[in-house]
Amino acid sequence: MATADDPTTTLGLLWDGPSRPRRGPRHHLTVDALVGAALEIAEQEGVDALSMRGLAARLGVGAATLYTYVPDKSALIALMVDTMIGEAPLPHTRPGDWRERVEAWARENLRAYREHPWLVRLMGAAQPVGPHAFAWTDSALRVFDGTGLTGHEALTVVEAVDGYTRGHVAKAVEADRAARWTTPDGRTWDTVQDAFLEAHAEPGRYPAIERLTGAPGTEEVFEAGLAWLLDGVAQGIRERAAG
């Protein structure tokens, strides 16, 4: 198989699927089987445990065999990501007006990312656009049909909301992991950190933080920010309709 380092091969795999050669012995596995097993590993053991050797072992083949299905690990990851995107419901098929649909999709994405935290890390690297990602964006754009926004404006809104969601997801995933962490003797992350800060921040050094009576949860921040963002968008749509 062609050596990559060049995402063209990966794009071909994403959009065309594997190319069946004319000569030579048959494959015993399929690319889908690789991706499925890789997703299982990521889901069960986390993304750090996803190695080519481990994946090969799970499938009962030698490590080098995988390279006849996939040019390299990054291509496998691109396939995993696009597969996950394919499981997201298409925004334009949801009920309600544009705002209800946007809220639903943003919450759904947040939920999906938090349920599959490994996705957040894998999406960090630049990804070639796969068919499912493309279809999702198309669907998201259609949510704004009838609002009077141009395609360009609709895409701006989609990207803004998506960016907002992704940023929160990164923070939420960190918070989730910290919440699950404990010292060997059972103290939580918050306990350790708070004790540390209390011992080290002399009074008056951080006046605004001292005045705080409690931090908002990630859910609360997400909902508030989403509401503000969509208030702004709604106002833009109203002004355009009036002008």
Place this chain on the structure above:
Amino acid sequence: MATADDPTTTLGLLWDGPSRPRRGPRHHLTVDALVGAALEIAEQEGVDALSMRGLAARLGVGAATLYTYVPDKSALIALMVDTMIGEAPLPHTRPGDWRERVEAWARENLRAYREHPWLVRLMGAAQPVGPHAFAWTDSALRVFDGTGLTGHEALTVVEAVDGYTRGHVAKAVEADRAARWTTPDGRTWDTVQDAFLEAHAEPGRYPAIERLTGAPGTEEVFEAGLAWLLDGVAQGIRERAAG
């Protein structure tokens, strides 16, 4: 030095600095020198090139020596991140009203992240809060002094804007990297991808995307989304002042 895996040691390094032992030979290096050299490597060669062996070689010492300064690589990274945060201007010292200050800090953060793309990846992992991060948050909260918002509400705004910025940064960094990429024969990423999509997306499959006449740039999306978000916040502040 104490084995970590437990961020308590890292927190100590962040807040107290290195602890000078009473007996034994002197250190030839300092933790600051490690962090400085690590920052240079990240800046010049990217985060993937940052290895303990490479760092040790740059400092002219053996790889194992580093572990007398720092419990492990993650602690080093925490120190790098907090150092970078320390270089950001404090929001409450900027001129203007709350909105101008927020806009300035959001743009500044976006710029800094794009200039140091490795930071985006390093911040992806959960980080213990360092003194500079703490000071920055305190300063950001003070921007809302006099707006009538409670500390809780101000923190919600800060986190929402920060989350928004981080999400965009991730996308912008990906876009920057893709923009810099070319095939051996000189074609750009966009050319390759567009050619591929044109060849593979039959007409009518992606109606909304077909209707597009051009995609908004990351800058344009960022500014539009920020304006919407702050419009929403401003309305919240007005309503609170009125009610």
Place this chain on the structure above:
DNA sequence: CGACTCATCGAACAGTGTACGGAGTTCTCG
């Protein structure tokens, strides 16, 4: 001066992604 503590670092361990080359299988073409 001993006793103790600690910095330094070569070597080793358990991993990683991936290239290579040989063995065996399947299809195509003369």
Place this chain on the structure above:
DNA sequence: CGAGAACTCCGTACACTGTTCGATGAGTCG
């Protein structure tokens, strides 16, 4: 129908990674 091309499979190897161990010797305190 048989020769050889094309291909899968995979043991082995390479160049890495972060980190631990143990030996050596430097520095300091009683």
